Amino acid sequence: MLSRRSLLAGPAAAALAAGADPAVAEAPATAKQAPGIYRYKIGTFELTALYDGIWYRPITDKFIHNAPFGEVEHALDVAFMPHDKLETPFTTLIVNTGKKLVLIDTGTGGQISPTAGMIGDNLAAAGISPPAVDQIVISHFHPDHINGIKDKDNALVFPNAEILVPAPEWAYWMDDAAMNAASAGLKLTFLNQRRIFSDIAKQVTRYEPGKEVSPGIVTLPAAGHTPGHTVFAIHSGDQSLMVLSDTAQHPAIFARHPDWQAAFDVDGREAVATRKKLFDRAAADRMLVTGYHFPFPACGHLVKTAGGYEHVPVPWQPTL
Amino acid sequence: MLSRRSLLAGPAAAALAAGADPAVAEAPATAKQAPGIYRYKIGTFELTALYDGIWYRPITDKFIHNAPFGEVEHALDVAFMPHDKLETPFTTLIVNTGKKLVLIDTGTGGQISPTAGMIGDNLAAAGISPPAVDQIVISHFHPDHINGIKDKDNALVFPNAEILVPAPEWAYWMDDAAMNAASAGLKLTFLNQRRIFSDIAKQVTRYEPGKEVSPGIVTLPAAGHTPGHTVFAIHSGDQSLMVLSDTAQHPAIFARHPDWQAAFDVDGREAVATRKKLFDRAAADRMLVTGYHFPFPACGHLVKTAGGYEHVPVPWQPTL
Numbered sequence: 237m238l239s240r241r242s243l244l245a246g247p248a249a250a251a252l253a254a255g256a257d258p259a260v261a262e263a264p265a266t267a268k269q270a271p272g273i274y275r276y277k278i279g280t281f282e283l284t285a286l287y288d289g290i291w292y293r294p295i296t297d298k299f300i301h302n303a304p305f306g307e308v309e310h311a312l313d314v315a316f317m318p319h320d321k322l323e324t325p326f327t328t329l330i331v332n333t334g335k336k337l338v339l340i341d342t343g344t345g346g347q348i349s350p351t352a353g354m355i356g357d358n359l360a361a362a363g364i365s366p367p368a369v370d371q372i373v374i375s376h377f378h379p380d381h382i383n384g385i386k387d388k389d390n391a392l393v394f395p396n397a398e399i400l401v402p403a404p405e406w407a408y409w410m411d412d413a414a415m416n417a418a419s420a421g422l423k424l425t426f427l428n429q430r431r432i433f434s435d436i437a438k439q440v441t442r443y444e445p446g447k448e449v450s451p452g453i454v455t456l457p458a459a460g461h462t463p464g465h466t467v468f469a470i471h472s473g474d475q476s477l478m479v480l481s482d483t484a485q486h487p488a489i490f491a492r493h494p495d496w497q498a499a500f501d502v503d504g505r506e507a508v509a510t511r512k513k514l515f516d517r518a519a520a521d522r523m524l525v526t527g528y529h530f531p532f533p534a535c536g537h538l539v540k541t542a543g544g545y546e547h548v549p550v551p552w553q554p555t556l
Numbered sequence: 557m558l559s560r561r562s563l564l565a566g567p568a569a570a571a572l573a574a575g576a577d578p579a580v581a582e583a584p585a586t587a588k589q590a591p592g593i594y595r596y597k598i599g600t601f602e603l604t605a606l607y608d609g610i611w612y613r614p615i616t617d618k619f620i621h622n623a624p625f626g627e628v629e630h631a632l633d634v635a636f637m638p639h640d641k642l643e644t645p646f647t648t649l650i651v652n653t654g655k656k657l658v659l660i661d662t663g664t665g666g667q668i669s670p671t672a673g674m675i676g677d678n679l680a681a682a683g684i685s686p687p688a689v690d691q692i693v694i695s696h697f698h699p700d701h702i703n704g705i706k707d708k709d710n711a712l713v714f715p716n717a718e719i720l721v722p723a724p725e726w727a728y729w730m731d732d733a734a735m736n737a738a739s740a741g742l743k744l745t746f747l748n749q750r751r752i753f754s755d756i757a758k759q760v761t762r763y764e765p766g767k768e769v770s771p772g773i774v775t776l777p778a779a780g781h782t783p784g785h786t787v788f789a790i791h792s793g794d795q796s797l798m799v800l801s802d803t804a805q806h807p808a809i810f811a812r813h814p815d816w817q818a819a820f821d822v823d824g825r826e827a828v829a830t831r832k833k834l835f836d837r838a839a840a841d842r843m844l845v846t847g848y849h850f851p852f853p854a855c856g857h858l859v860k861t862a863g864g865y866e867h868v869p870v871p872w873q874p875t876l
Contacts, residue, residue: 267876551645554592
């Protein structure tokens with residue numbers, strides 16, 4: 237019988253060899269989560285869902301503008317979520333078209349929550365080096381989508397990537413008059429956008445939503461959540477995927493309750509109209525969809541129900 | 557700017573170096589799925605959900621004994637499943653108690669579906685060597701739970717593991733009179749049990765459901781699906797997990813429709829009674845549960861609904 241020392245590698249085994257408590261070390265723990273990566277194909281494109289992590293975002297009873305908090309609490313209860321924090325996972329997406337590696341949204345850059353900022357580790361686990369990324373396509377300018385463009389020292393994380401951003405999003409957030417008119421909280425968001433983009437403005441390509449930014453990756457305007465919020469249709473062969481960005485945040489709350497207007501929507505009414513339009517189309521066509529704040533790996537379908545929509549995750553495929 | 561050859565490793569890069577079509581190879585695909593492993597803790601115990609894969613099990617319109625197939629088709633539709641195959645994922649579980657590595661059920665051994673039999677690869681990805689497994693605890697004797705004890709050449713996959721099986725399960729399936737009275741299809745299942753266990757019978761420990769098989773791992777009788785079908789309560793510190801085994805197969809079908817009796821239940825009525833009893837308790841106590849055929853990583857909670865129960869997966873935690 238082999239000894240545990242020869243069977244289990246890493247720090248725990250080293251601790252054991254060094255004489256750690258044998259009662260603890262008989263079956264050393266790995267003390268490490270598995271990588272948050274998942275692959276699927278759309279035609280010949282190879283997609284990698286890259287998990288950035290999860291933020292338990294503090295919320296108050298004013299979190300939803302247009303529903304009694306009792307209803308919100310019930311929705312949180314059936315989703316096994318606390319009442320004072322919104323479970324907010326982040327899943328970025330690598331699209332390998334065979335010609336280009338395209339990253340859609342960039343995560344939090346480790347600047348929002350201690351339990352997020354993992355796309356660097358997950359890229360490494362996926363065998364992708366940051367300099368190999370050819371294009372970054374941004375859906376909108378909220379910090380959890382753009383902060384990963386730079387590290388904490390303001391250096392570019394993906395040095396060779398062209399950065400493409402929605403033109404109407406740039407116009408809104410770079411407007412000094414709009415910033416000066418904003419609330420103190422929203423002003424911080426404006427300032428964050430400037431921190432990310434001001435010194436690299438010449439390297440940033442502004443695209444008009446509706447344009448194809450890379451062969452097979454079509455951008456579609458989806459304003460409401462923010463004025464330039466954009467979603468993406470990815471096509472290869474006879475398959476396609478709708479990347480819903482923040483059309484809805486967590487589906488257990490916002491797909492089930494599509495009328496709810498959240499504090500983080502710049503225009504709540506427009507956000508709801510956009511959500512219903514896109515979700516109706518996705519449900520009617522039984523389209524494969526992914527959402528940035530859907531539970532990892534975030535890929536699935538939408539079914540229309542009596543009161544809203546239900547997200548049906550794809551089953552985890554063990555092979556590609 | 558680094559070249560792609562230096563950035564991307566593996567077969568695709570080798571193909572590129574060998575002069576493969578550059579139009580295809582500019583961004584070589586990895587052509588490989590991510591590992592199917594997920595970790596979580598129960599008190600001081602470190603658990604690893606180990607994915608064995610998925611079987612698209614052929615079904616007929618007689619698949620559910622006690623419901624019109626139209627209702628079954630509707631349930632399959634809203635779960636985005638085909639009508640002629642039941643989506644059947646397999647998630648085995650490693651419990652590291654700090655003293656022992658315990659494997660609960662062993663997967664298909666690659667003997668049931670080409671898209672299952674991955675626990676060897678996933679164990680390797682999890683940093684666990686098969687000889688390090690101290691105990692195998694079996695819930696019941698269906699092939700997808702026991703076949704992984706041996707490889708295709710009948711050799712033990714986990715050479716150092718004590719094998720623990722439910723005594724009533726052994727009594728039922730090793731009874732020659734029961735085998736001789738069985739239908740031709742069920743007889744194959746009896747014969748499979750004999751293939752796995754006959755030559756290692758002396759190494760197999762039979763436990764009475766209700767017994768604690770390892771400190772913190774309590775077995776509980778849950779007959780119906782099979783006569784000796786067993787579930788497990790795992791306790792450490794003030795946390796616990798209920799391992800539901802096959803109390804329900806895919807929750808989109810059998811948690812939502814707990815009254816349905818499936819062709820694979822030995823006693824359909826008893827299976828339904830057991831399911832409702834355990835699910836009522838899990839829902840009332842908001843217990844953390846896992847099910848062998850729940851979608852990977854299979855860990856979550858059950859909520860009682862008007863017609864049955866809904867499975868709410870835990871959010872993927874990026875850290876342990």
